Amino acid sequence: MHWTAFLTCLLTVSLMNQVSGLETVTGKYGDTVEIPCNNGRFTEEAVPLVKWKYNNDGNILVKNMGQNASISNDENYKNRVSIKNNLGLIIRQVTMADQKTFTCMVVGTADIFEYPVELVIYKVPSQPQITNQTTTMAVGKLTKLAQCRTEGANPAANITWFKNKTPLMADGAAIKITAAVVVDKETGLSATTSDLEYTAVKEDIDASFTCQVQHIRSANMDSSPLIFTVNYPTEKVSLQVVSQGPFNEGDNVTLKCMADGNPPPSSYIFYMKGEKKTVENSNTYTLTNVTRANTGEYKCSLVNNEDMAESVSITVEYLDVALSTAGRISKRLGESFEVTVDVKASGTPQTSWRKGNKDLNRLLKFDKLKYSDSGVYECVVSMAGLKKTQTFELIVQGSPVIKSLTKARDGNKNKVLSCEAEGFPKPTVQWSVNGTDVGETAYVDGKVTYKITIVPKVNLTVSCTVSNALGSVNKSIDVSPHLKNNKSDQTVLAVGIVFGLIVALIVMGLAYWLYMKKFRQGSWKTGEKEDGSAEESKKLEENQSQKADV
Incomplete structure (x- = not known):
């Protein structure tokens, strides 16, 4: 009953394998892989005999129930294989030579069953490598730019070219892409190359080209960006004034001639008001120490094509x-x-x-x-x-003039005289008396004031004489001695004045009394009456009047 059940099971599994097709196992190149026997449904305790082989006649190992596996002398596997408890075959360090069909043959008491398994080996490709790279492209000319290569892959890798991260599509004319796959005879691994031929346009200046390696068993890998120099002929010439204007006489003015071609021309012709100057290995020309005569139009052109030119006007301010x-x-x-x-x-x-x-x-x-x-x-x-x-x-010159001559008291016995003069050149001063020179004021707008201090003992007339190269003038002022200014002096002065007035009154009164006395005595001597005739009275008044005048 045990063996009958076992054979029934084997038949069922065999039918299932026939229906589902050939089983496939994928292994990584250089790794260890396990190839299952009937998907691992068996164990060594339940199978009398199992045998692993490849390509129908290549024996690898045989295992009898209860015994160790017997490994064949096949040079390809005798040191790399073993069997598991579930009858699976272990292969170490797989290579492309192991990519084949392996068969697990199970022998029962009444029948033999085989379970083939396809082993597929994969290998991730290497990073992309750029070779045969050029450096320049000419506009309008198909140029082979570079070759992109990757190797050591299984299955073979694919290569795609990009410009500015946009895939390039070959059109057979402006863009040509040639791909090739070569399989190494020893390892069985593939190397893929892709050659890019490209026709540049002016807009390709600074364009970035890359190649990308694509593989079903790895992420996409990009090469380093490639930058090419794009050469194209000059189509336009421009002339610039490098120096900042406005330009004044004595300035330097630098002119710069530029062409839009690549590479740019190394030499230019500068036209300067009728003169023509060829400048080698430079595109600038400097006008030094310009004058108003440099005002005008300037032009530059290509050496090999003077019709391709540009002009600019320069104005020199003066x-x-x-x-x-x-x-x-x-x-x-x-x-x-x-x-x-x-x-x-x-x-x-x-x-x-x-x-x-x-x-x-x-x-x-x-x-x-x-x-x-x-x-x-x-x-x-x-x-x-x-x-x-x-x-x-x-x-402004003028002969001297004395604007004022004044005197003032300084609080003591001193008198300060000030002589204000006007004139140019600056007038000098000469005083008619000696004194202490107080000094002079600042000479501003043709005016100066000289001062002198004196102590007069008696009444003086002091002269101020000012002079310069154009003449002289003088002016005088009276100066009297200084009186003490105290209360006792004032009192003495007041008493003297009052006393004088009193004496004068007494003298006048006495004279009047004497006169009257004499007149009356005379009348008494003659014995005349006091109230004499009118004629006598008039004569008496005339006599008195004459005496008073004396």
Whole structure:
């Protein structure tokens, strides 16, 4: 009953294998693989005999129930195989030579059953390698750019080319892709190569090309990006002014000629106001220390094609300033004076005047010069980044004049005399008396004040004489001695005045009394009546009047 059940089971499994087809096992190149016998449904305790073979006649091993497996002397497997308890075949370090059909043959008491298994070996390809790479492409010309290669694969890998991450599709004209697969006779592994031929356009400048290896048993692998130089002929020439304008006289102006071809031309022709200059191994030309004469049109062209040219205009700004007077100018006080400015410029200038640190919002015209008009004048003319400055010094001269001569008391017995003078050159002073020189004030706008301190003993007339190269003048002032200014002096003075007035009154009264007394005595001597005739009375009044006049 045991063997009957076993044979029934074997028959059932055999029928299932026939229906489902050949079993397949995949193994990685160089690894250990297990090939199952009837999907591992058996054990060594239930099978009298099992035999593993390949390609129908290649014996690998035989195992009888209860005994160790007997391994054949096949050079391919005698050191690499073993059998498991479930009758599966173990093969170590598989190679492409192991990619074949292995059969598990189970022998029963009444029948023999075989279970074939197809072993498939896979191998991941190597990273893509770029060979036979070129460096340049010419626009419009089909050029072989590079070869992409990967090897050691099973099954063979596929290669795809990309430009800027977009797959390239061969069209047989502008793009050609040639792929090849070569199998190594010893290892059985495949090497795949792909050659790319490409027709460049100008837009391919800085384009990035890559190749990608694709395999069913690994992720996609990309090569390093490839950048090619794209060569194309010049179609246009341009001329630039490198230096920043506006340009002023004395500046340097650099011209730069450029062509859109690649590689660019190494030499150019520059045309400069009738002159032609060929520049080798450079595309620039510099005009040094330009003047207004350099204003005009400039052009550059290719050496081998002068019709391919470009031009540009250059303007050199200039500014000339001249004053109607210069240096140091001397004028007399009260004169009229005017300064004119002659400006020659390439544009519209702005003119301003300054005296010292002060801006003058007017033209430089004087109807009557004053000493305060003396000074250094600065004319500033500016335009478009240009600035010119012209200066001159105006000196207003005049003979000296004494504006005032005053006296003051300093609180003691001293008198301080002040002589204010005006004139240019600066007047000097001479006093008619000796004294202590107090000093002088600052000489500003032609004015200066000299001071002297004196102690007069008696009444004085003091003269101040001021002079310069144009003349001299003097002025005098009376100075009296100084009286003490205290209460006792004032009291004595007041008493003296009152006493004098009293004495005067007494004298007058006494004179009047004497007169009256004498007159009355005379009347008494004659014995005349006091109320004499009218004629006598009139004569008496006349006599008294004459005496009073004496």
